[in-house]
Amino acid sequence: METAQVHIPDNAEYRELKKFIDENGKEPGPLIQVLHRAQKIFGYLPPEVQHFVARELRLPFGQVYGVVTFYNFFRTEPIGDHIVNICLGTACHVKGASEILKVLEQELGIRVGGTTQDRFYTLSTARCFGACGLAPVMMVDDEVYGRLNPQKTLQILRDLRNAQTVN
Amino acid sequence: MSIYRTHILVPVDEGTVQAGVFEVKRRLEQKITEQGLGNEVKVVESGTVGIVGKGVILVVYPERMYYTNVRPGDVSLIVEEHLLKGRIPPTLKYASLDIQGGLKSLHNTGLTREQKRVVLDKSWKMSPEDIREVLATGGYKAVEKIFTEKMTPEAVIDLIKQSGLRGRGGAGFPTGLKWEATRKAAGDQKYIICNADEGEPGTFKDRLILEGDPHKLIEAMVIGGYAIGATKGYIYVRGEYGLSIQRMQQAIDQAREYSLLGPSVLETGFAFDLQIKIGAGAYICGDETALIESLEGKRGNPRIKPPYPVTNGLWQMPTAVNNVETLANIPEIVNRGAAWFRTMGTDKCSGTKVFTILGHVEQPGLIEVEMGTPLREIIFAYGGGVAGGKKFKAALLGGASGVFLPEKLLDVHMDFESLKENKAVLGSGAVLVMNEATSIPDMLFSILKFYAHETCGQCAPCRIGTHQLLQLAWKLREGQGRVEDIDTMLNLAETMQRTSLCPLGQSVVAPVKSAIDNFRDEFERAAGHSEIS
Structure with a gap:
């Protein structure tokens, strides 16, 4: 089987995931919850992690891959330290979200889905955060920023980068 | 449990967190202790009060006094004047509108207007964490x-x-x-x-x-x-x-x-x-x-x-x-x-409904009112009308699978039956207001982009149809469309309604048909063959 041929390193991260699977894998339908944990540990879901999950849960690799690629939340590419997620839902659209997206793409020099060369920012889009009253809205990691305009957006990105370099 | 004379609710939601609610709360508690009011005044972290985009909000009970856009620096004034001396600080912004000066009735305007709350009745009266x-x-x-x-x-x-x-x-x-x-x-x-x-x-x-x-x-x-x-x-x-x-x-x-x-x-x-x-x-x-x-x-x-x-x-x-x-x-x-x-709502549609009011309105936010409340009341009495004195153009009801309603249907009653009579849907209760400057073909494009992204790909009508529709809408938006494309879009959406496997593909017809039926001239203008303009 294909899964057997993939080399999976034995390190702390895999051991943490294995522990989670051993504790929760017995419950029916654990795949999505396991992938949530795996992405938390690794930051993204490269093929070897998917193979590992398939092997441990005794599922076909194709099923794991199918689930990973179905849901917006799961990523198969490495990401930057911070994820900038701009909402393009209807409420944000009507308040000018596409203009904010343009500003973001220009400032970061990447397109949606891309990561800056220094792996600092990943640019992503979302359907709706349920913070529509603050439209247009973006999330940087777990933080919601609302009532954006181009200047404010740039300020947020630059402040975060500056704060990081100072530390 | 001790009895407090005053409760201050501190609504915590994404908006207030962003505006720095925790710092305000910390200072408030500190100041209350300093003034020796710890046994009389209780600060309670609560769920949202339905007001968004107005910064940190404090609600003082039993007066039901709303402070909006509260900054950490305002806290001592509120504690010293309002809580200690019982005077409302005239310089602070309060009520739902940023009214300065005398105390206005808080129950007749905007989002703090009286509402029949069943679903949300307690979400601001106690701490959800205890x-x-x-x-x-x-x-x-x-x-x-x-x-x-x-x-x-x-x-x-x-x-x-x-x-x-x-x-x-x-x-x-x-x-x-x-x-x-x-x-x-x-x-x-x-x-x-x-x-x-x-x-x-x-x-x-x-x-x-x-x-x-x-x-x-x-x-x-x-x-x-x-x-x-x-x-x-x-x-x-x-x-x-x-x-x-x-x-x-x-x-x-x-x-x-x-x-x-x-x-x-x-x-x-x-x-x-x-x-x-x-x-x-x-x-x-x-x-x-x-x-x-x-x-x-x-x-x-x-x-x-x-x-x-x-x-x-x-x-x-x-x-x-x-x-x-x-x-x-x-x-x-x-x-x-x-x-x-x-006793609430209509004959066939009892109870209340929560609506979210968004887009180009004075006061975006959330309300709970009886089923059957007229749309006009929701937008103008609760949402404060169209922002910036602009004219109303359309409301998109029920989110992406919703319907564009033009001005002539503003008096529709918001319940399942009345909306159905007007070929609209209640959907999730989202009311997105668009002003005169909004382009309907552009809005439809944004909705179709959403559909094309969210189709699960399982059945052909939806997988292919959403992308075809998006392409046609894109052409119209970019000035490359033809008048025939408008009917092709209708045709496609109607075919998807009949043949798709699940409600996602079946519902695309709602925004497409209502946008085109009610604002056809705009689509024709976009196609460059309008007889109207």
């Missing part, structure tokens, strides 16, 4: 009532049927009938699922219930579990709702501690427990069969219906899937009776 406060304000009374009055599951179902409660997720199916069918279906294990995968753009009502009153949802699910004969319930929450998940989990843990969940609820021998399942971002999982697939750990592809979840749901067992808002009505119906519930 079960003792929940119990003190009547939480879990309905569960208690069912067991002390020895109501049978059938009696509970009957009560819900009589109340006329209908699903608030969009379809409007009678909740009592759903429960009855699940109860009667054969199966060793039954499930009740709360659909909290709120993904309709422009909708955040469920989030506010999850964050503002999570115990109400637990109470409703215990009742639902008892009625249908389920011992296990799941709450499927979207992954983006971090605070909701955290508060919900905390509430479940507390409920277990108080034996409101567990092997023997309130020592009655009835076993019921709840578990949170975190979604991974797929609009399609709002469909109940797709949600069930996702709960089983699979791709969220909708199932072919029938069979329906009431007979073949989770793990093929009988399952009732209810929306958050629907469930949030249950405890009060048990407490106050079906007749009481029917």
